[in-house]
Structure formats: structure tokens, C-alpha cells
Amino acid sequence: MxxxxxxxxxxxxxxxxxxxxxxxxxxxxxxxxxxxxxxxxxxxxxxxxxxxxxxxxxxxxxxxxxxxxxxxxxxxxxxxxxxxxxxxxxxxxxxxxxxxxxxxxxxxxRMDDMMDAVMPLFVPLKWLGGSPRTIALAVALVLRFVPVLMTVYGGLSESYRARGGKQGSWRLIAPFALQSLRLSENVAEALSARGGARGVFEQNRSAGRNVRLTGLQVGK
Amino acid sequence: MALWHPLRRKDAKKELNPNQDVYARFDRVKLTLGNRQVLSDVSLSLSEKRIGVVGLNGSGKSSFVRLVNGLRRADSGTVKVFGSDIDDVAADLPRFVGFVFQNPDHQAIFPTVGEEIAFGLRQLGFDKAKARDDALRFLELHSCSALVDKPFAELSEGQKQLICILAVLVMEPKVLILDEPMASLDGLAGRKIMQKLKKLDQKLLMISHDLSFLADFDRILWLEDGSIRMDSVPGDVLPAFRADVERRSALELGGDDL
Known part of the structure; x- marks a missing residue:
């Protein structure tokens, strides 16, 4: 749920x-x-x-x-x-x-614990060149954006009714789809700004590079 | 307020040097989206601690700042970030150039705050337990530890934007780009976020329609129709920009003017 x-x-x-x-x-x-x-x-x-x-x-x-x-x-x-x-x-x-x-x-x-628990089931994807991590991310995105999409629909419905439309009209389906697509573009952009679905580390590793992490330390 | 030590990397073929003063250099950059010329012939270099970007809607501000972290690529001309051509180092950029978007709801990917912060660390290759520990410590440092298990959707707008900024900062970028970060906030939340931003070690490149946030920045770029109309200290640019907006608004309003 x-x-x-x-x-x-x-x-x-x-x-x-x-x-x-x-x-x-x-x-x-x-x-x-x-x-x-x-x-x-x-x-x-x-x-x-x-x-x-x-x-x-x-x-x-x-x-x-x-x-x-x-x-x-x-x-x-x-x-x-x-x-x-x-x-x-x-x-x-x-x-x-x-x-x-x-x-x-x-x-x-917590959702990421749940994903870690089911991740082993997606391991066969690796043999096909896919990444279980991508699946986990996709599930996270669905959970996160269902309430957001409901807000988007609520906003459309409100502005439709404010101009005399009826609640729950089929006319809202197309604009809702368009707005969702635009939203997804924004989200995709935000995801790439933080290293994309594969992460900075994965990308470097697959390019044959080696990332050494010094670990986070608190400084002044 | 240096929070974490920088992450070091070895054996990289194209090494960008994040410690140099100039973080971005534009040379005759042109950008077209669809059939619209968004930026025409922009040449400049960015190095100041805090740079503000102003301009009317459609002036090319958003595209301009997106060129600095590779979200957009120039059609012609070159963009160098920390001395390296952006095409060579694009995969590394999220570590050095953080980006905060206008709408926090478009940026947060995970259902809870803790997961959202830990995501950046996992992107850098940390394992789950360490990412979560460090995320919690990071939230504590910023007096937000009470939010760690809160669903993102239940936060106030100000909290949402703060978490989005922290989720980017946890990756320890050298530069923080902000595309109208206060647009969805009330005046108080916006001012609190700005105070937080001013205490950071990171260099800022920030778009804002609220000019009061930019008054004590080091440099202001005024974009108009895809070119730099003015590039100077706030004391020169902001009054000139304000006067220009006043002058235009005094003209009779037609559909083409908005």
C-alpha cells in the first residue's frame, strides 16, 4: 500500500x-x-x-x-x-x-529494505545485460509518484470545474497524460543531474575506471 | 562550513580538476531547441563564489545553467567544466556540479527523506548500510534528523526544498546550481533557505526572479533573448534590470508582450 x-x-x-x-x-x-x-x-x-x-x-x-x-x-x-x-x-x-x-x-x-530483499530475484537480469538496480529504482519511482500524480489530477480537475466542468470527466484524460509525460521529463532530468539510473560509481566502473572512496568524515 | 572531505579518485583517464578557480568556461556557445535559438554566441567564464542569473521568462536562463552540468549540450562552441571538455567528463559531473530544481516534487525520487538523502551516497558507490548511516549523520548536522523517516509528500514546501538541497549537497559538489529554488516558497521559507545557502562552502550559480536574494552576490548575469545583456556587480545590474522591467510594463499590454 x-x-x-x-x-x-x-x-x-x-x-x-x-x-x-x-x-x-x-x-x-x-x-x-x-x-x-x-x-x-x-x-x-x-x-x-x-x-x-x-x-x-x-x-x-x-x-x-x-x-x-x-x-x-x-x-x-x-x-x-x-x-x-x-x-x-x-x-x-x-x-x-x-x-x-x-x-x-x-x-x-522501508521501501529500500523491501527492494533489497527482493533484489536477488532480479539477478537473472544481469545475465541479460540489465541491472537489478534499475528495477529497484523504477519501483521506488512508482511509489513516490503515485501521490504526486494524484495531486496533478486534482489540480486539473479543479481548474476544469472552476470553469464549469463536471467532476471526473473523461475530457481530463488527455491533458492528464500530457502533464504526466511532462512531469516525467522533469523527473528524468533531476535523476540525471544526480548521476542517472546507474549512478556515478557504476558508470566509472563500467568505463574501466576505479573509484576509491575515502569515506565521509565530518570536518569544520 | 566544510562538511565532508572530498572524494578522491584514481586512474581516471580524463581527470577534471575540481580545485581550479574557474569552474565553467563558455566559448561562443550556441544552443537551439526545436527551431528556437535559445542561446546565441555566449562566451564567458564563471569563477566567483556567488553568481546570480536574471532575465525574463524565455531569455535562456534555464538552458544556460543546464549547460554547466551537461543536462543540455551546446550545438556549437565549447563548454569546459573545471578545465575539461564537458563531453569527456559528463559522467562525473553530478559529483562536482549539483543541481537544485524549481519544483521539489520533480526532484525527490524516494518516498522518505532518509532514502532520498542516502540515494546520492549510493550513487557514489556506498553500500546501503553506510549510505544510510551517513545520511542520518548528514541530516543531524543540518538539524533535520527528526525528518529522517518522514514521507516526503508530508513535508512543508520549505522542508521539501531544504531536503532537495541537502540531497544534492550530500554528494559534496564544488558548485551548486539553483534554478529558481524559492519559486514555490513563501517569503519566510525562502529567506531561511537563502541564509542556509550563504553559509555553504560551495560556489553558487542561482537563477532568481526575486532580486532581493541576489543583492549581495558577487556577480550578476542578465540574459536577454539568449545573449548576455549585462554582466557586472549587483549594484550595476539589478537597478538596470529593474528599470528595464518597469519600462516594458509601462507599455501597452498586447498578447505578444507577455
Whole structure:
């Protein structure tokens, strides 16, 4: 989830990202074949306890489920009518538990730690001449710019409505795309000003040079 | 306020010497974007501690400062940075010439402040743990350690611009180029940032529409239609520029004049 990272250190922040992601994967593998309603109620209680252990603002993160209630409702009714209510509840609870657990990892893991943990999965890219670092940077950019793009859209929508337009008009799609492209150009420029996607060090190394870093020291 | 020792490098084929006084030398530089002549025949050298750049919109200020760090390349003429041709040393330039943009939202790449500062260090080849430690120490030095885990989007405009400046400074450039850094700030935040900038060791090359920031600079360049209209101390250039703006604004306004 995007802007909900808890910027307050908790016990869960101190655990390694790899361990959290590993446990998350293990849980989903183990929970997938289960069909006991009691078990999933227990899991839900467990997941809520995890959130509660982060404190009041941690528990309030559970509200992220709110926009999904409709979908859960549809799934529940669908299952209830066609395969039985018990199974419907199991399916929905399984989904809720998994979403809660995944979100728990998101809100307690800094993005670059998360990237470092999944970076080994991108190593095959190196054999093809790509760079895992570029992927990590791309993910960082997406996370960073989703809220920025929402602001851009908000600005367009406001100026459209200020001149009598309706909210949520399809007419805003093209200008939004254009503004996003322009924004991306600015961002690309700012990125190159700090050494580009590959970094100053990488560029020197690939040019056969050797960079020796003396390390940072505080001076007067 | 020298914060860090410079990073040293060996075995470089084209060595630029970042300790020389003149950091940029333009020789008959021309630049065209699309079919518009943005700069025509600019020749000068830059060495003063603080240089301001003024001019109306479209006068070529932004392109001019972008030539100094290689974001734009001249169509003809030469740009030398620290004595080396810019084409030879472009990959190294981000370490020596920092660039701060007008809109902090276009510059920050990472979701949190700590990651944003550490990014510059990782760009220089530091491993993750060291980059993060040094980023935190750097924020402490600038009394910003409370911001380290804050999401960038939640900062005030002044804090955002300060973090963008620190994210560039952490790479220890010799020169800091700023393209209207106060444009999105209120008067108070702008003045606070300016005070911070004046304490730096780095040489500054700054574009500003607010002339009061430039009053005690060492040199002012006034660009008009892609050439240098005036190049002197603020006491000469700023009043002349102001008078020119007044004179133009007194003329009747037509669509072509804006």
C-alpha cells in the first residue's frame, strides 16, 4: 500500500524485510488449502492482534479494508448462493487475512529494505545485460509518484470545474497524460543531474575506471 | 562550513580538476531547441563564489545553467567544466556540479527523506548500510534528523526544498546550481533557505526572479533573448534590470508582450 508506511519505529520495523516477506509467503502457502472456518477466525484474530501491537495508529491501518468491503460482499454472496455460506465465509476470511498480513509487511518495512530483499530475484537480469538496480529504482519511482500524480489530477480537475466542468470527466484524460509525460521529463532530468539510473560509481566502473572512496568524515 | 572531505579518485583517464578557480568556461556557445535559438554566441567564464542569473521568462536562463552540468549540450562552441571538455567528463559531473530544481516534487525520487538523502551516497558507490548511516549523520548536522523517516509528500514546501538541497549537497559538489529554488516558497521559507545557502562552502550559480536574494552576490548575469545583456556587480545590474522591467510594463499590454 502506498502512503501508509508507519513512520514510527515499532518492533515489526526492526525485523528484517526478508524474514517478513518469507513468513508472508509461507503463510499464504499454508493457508491456501485450509477450509476450516474456526482456523480462519483464529487467523483473523491473530492478524488484528499484530496490528494492535503497533499501537492505536497501527490498528487504524485496518481501515484500508473499507474500500474492499463491496468486493468481499460480492464474493460472499456468490459463494453463498452457489457453493454454500460456510465456504463463502472461508474464502472471504482467507482473503481478508492475506490482505491484512501483506499490508502489515508494507506498513512496517522501508521501501529500500523491501527492494533489497527482493533484489536477488532480479539477478537473472544481469545475465541479460540489465541491472537489478534499475528495477529497484523504477519501483521506488512508482511509489513516490503515485501521490504526486494524484495531486496533478486534482489540480486539473479543479481548474476544469472552476470553469464549469463536471467532476471526473473523461475530457481530463488527455491533458492528464500530457502533464504526466511532462512531469516525467522533469523527473528524468533531476535523476540525471544526480548521476542517472546507474549512478556515478557504476558508470566509472563500467568505463574501466576505479573509484576509491575515502569515506565521509565530518570536518569544520 | 566544510562538511565532508572530498572524494578522491584514481586512474581516471580524463581527470577534471575540481580545485581550479574557474569552474565553467563558455566559448561562443550556441544552443537551439526545436527551431528556437535559445542561446546565441555566449562566451564567458564563471569563477566567483556567488553568481546570480536574471532575465525574463524565455531569455535562456534555464538552458544556460543546464549547460554547466551537461543536462543540455551546446550545438556549437565549447563548454569546459573545471578545465575539461564537458563531453569527456559528463559522467562525473553530478559529483562536482549539483543541481537544485524549481519544483521539489520533480526532484525527490524516494518516498522518505532518509532514502532520498542516502540515494546520492549510493550513487557514489556506498553500500546501503553506510549510505544510510551517513545520511542520518548528514541530516543531524543540518538539524533535520527528526525528518529522517518522514514521507516526503508530508513535508512543508520549505522542508521539501531544504531536503532537495541537502540531497544534492550530500554528494559534496564544488558548485551548486539553483534554478529558481524559492519559486514555490513563501517569503519566510525562502529567506531561511537563502541564509542556509550563504553559509555553504560551495560556489553558487542561482537563477532568481526575486532580486532581493541576489543583492549581495558577487556577480550578476542578465540574459536577454539568449545573449548576455549585462554582466557586472549587483549594484550595476539589478537597478538596470529593474528599470528595464518597469519600462516594458509601462507599455501597452498586447498578447505578444507577455
Amino acid at each position: 502506498i502512503s501508509v508506511y508507519l513512520d514510527r519505529p515499532t518492533w515489526a520495523h526492526r525485523r528484517s524485510a526478508g524474514m517478513k516477506l518469507g513468513l508472508l509467503a509461507l503463510c499464504s502457502v499454508l493457508l491456501l488449502p485450509q477450509d476450516s472456518l474456526i482456523l480462519f477466525i483464529g487467523c483473523l484474530a491473530g492478524a488484528l492482534t499484530l496490528y494492535a501491537s503497533l499501537g492505536r495508529d497501527g490498528l487504524s491501518q485496518v481501515l484500508l479494508l473499507k474500500p474492499m468491503i463491496v468486493f468481499f460482499g460480492i464474493i460472499l454472496v456468490f459463494h453463498g448462493l452457489f457453493t454454500g455460506w460456510q465456504e463463502g465465509f472461508v474464502v472471504v476470511l482467507r482473503l481478508i487475512v492475506m490482505v491484512l498480513l501483506a499490508n502489515f509487511v508494507s506498513i512496517t518495512t
